[in-house]
Amino acid sequence: MISESQVSHLVAELYARAMIDIPKDVEDALRAMHESETSEWSHEVLGGLVDNLQVARERRLVICQDNGVNAHYVRYGTGAVFQGDWREAFAGGVRRATQEVPLRPTAVDPITRENREDNTARGVPLIDVEMISGADWIEITTVPKGFGSENMSQLAMLNPSDGLDGVKQFVLEAVVTAGGRPCPPVVLGVGVGGTFEKVALMAKKAAVLRRIGDRHPEAHIAELEIELLTRVNALGIGPFGLGGDTTAMDVHIEYAGTHIAGNPVAVNFQCWPARAATARIYNDGRIERLIDGEWLKDKWSGKQDSPALAASAIE
Amino acid sequence: MLRRLRFRGMIGKGGMSVQTLEAMQEVGCVYLLVPSISAVLTTKVKDVKEAYWEDLLGEAIFGIEVEAFGPLVVAMDAHGNSLFEDVTRAAREKLQRSTARDELDSGAAT
Structure with a gap:
């Protein structure tokens, strides 16, 4: 059995860890970009x-x-037993x-702008739950999502006649x-298909949950990711918009089937530290801390969606 | 506010509007970009001298004494130049060229 207080302790730990110690894949990507950046001042900024990262880790300061806004992506095993107040x-x-x-x-509060001073509000913490058949654990990924990047999100219900070219154009326009402002080098999440809310959620998960260098399991989507990554970096926006080779660390695409009359697309930006921390808690109380993002590979292939949404809308 | 207070520099990220850029020319003010690296920046703060509007919580204003604060990049200067604007204009031109190529490609395919 997994108790409310166990989850509560874990969430506190994950939020703190995400703020102080970034995932290894992000650190590796930043170091590589620092090495290869040809624009002088962008090289300097990437060095900063x-x-x-080092100072934050050594002195336990936030990155x-x-x-x-704190968002928690939960994979909840159908065999997991939780007792207590879930939201609390x-x-x-x-x-x-x-x-x-x-x-x-x-x-x-978005209407009164009232601040409870504890990072909670109506609906916050944001909690997204996906059920996992047979598992006896609850897995939580805590993402502190900065709003410089979140404010740059875009969504459009394009026409089917706009086609895949329209989707690509929309993504590149959003980046320009x-x-x-979204604190590049960013991770770009792109959602394609589904419905209004589904396409936004796919873009968000693509941006914050998949790790750097992770490719979509379907070859034609993986190719599209690489094409967009190349074209985004060719724009020359660079770190913090100062110009340079490194605008995006990666582009991730998630898709779901859509309506014959629809062609939804959404773009979400994740800022440079791409903060996230993950742990899995088992029924027997065991906690597994998943740090370097390796485990996330192939976890968000969209395969766990309902079969009705499995077909590609953009083939 | 810049015209009234006539300060000579500001530090931020993301840049300021064209209107601000105009005012910066009049006043002789530069905009310095600082990357969002609060851990490093914290170590550069020597003293917190004053605090205003503390009811704004995380958006309160503090007067701080710093040493070797940065890295900073002059991203908008007092002569009407904006690195952000230059970079965005170049990016937009590149995008237009690559879109035109796309259209040519798909035209050729059909």
Whole structure:
């Protein structure tokens, strides 16, 4: 049995870890980009990013002052047994991390702008749950999603006649419009197909859950990811919009079937530290900390969606 | 605000509007980009001198004393130049050229 307090402790730990120690794949990508960047000042700035990782880790300081809106992506085994208040487990963890790290209180009521000063609000923590057949664990990935990048998100219900070219054009336009504001080098998440909310969620998961260098399991989508990555970096926007070779660390695409009359596309940006921390908690209380993102490979192939949504809309 | 207070430099990320760029020319002010590296920046703060509007919580204003704060890049200068604008204009031109190529390609295919 997994208790509310176990989950709460874990969420506090994950939120803190995500804020201080970034995933290894991101660090490797940043170091490689720092090496290869040809624009002088962008090289300098990338050096600053790399130094920052070290200082944050050594002195237990947050990597970036924006702890974002806290979002938690949960894979919930059908064999897992949880006891307690599910939402309170997450809210309690977030409150504790906010106080102990400490973190800026960035969650507000959108109408009154009231701030509870603990990073919770109506609907926050954001919790997304996916059921996993047969598993006896609950797996949580905590993502502090910064709003410099989130504000640059775009969604369009394109026409089927706009085709795949229209989708590509939309993505590239979004990157140019965003410029340096989403804190590049970014991870670009692209959702294609589905419905209004589905396409946004796919773009978000593509941006924040898949790891750098991870390719979509279907060859034609993987090719599209590489094409877009090449074309995005050819735009020359560079780190923080200063110009240079490194605008995106990666482009990830997720897709789902859509309606014959539809061609939805969404773009979400994840800022340079691409923060996330993951752990799995088993029924027997065991906790497995999944740090370097390796495990995430092939986890978000869209294969766990319903068969009705499995066909590609853009073939 | 810039015209009223006539400060000579600002530090931020993402840049400022064309209107601000105009005011920066009048006043003689530069915009310095700082990457979002709060851990490094924290180590450069020597003293917190003053605090204003603390009710704004995370958006309160602090007067701080810093040493070797950065890296900073002059991204908008006092002569009306904006690196952001230059980079975005170049990116837009590149995008238009590559779109035109796309259309040519798909035209050739049909």
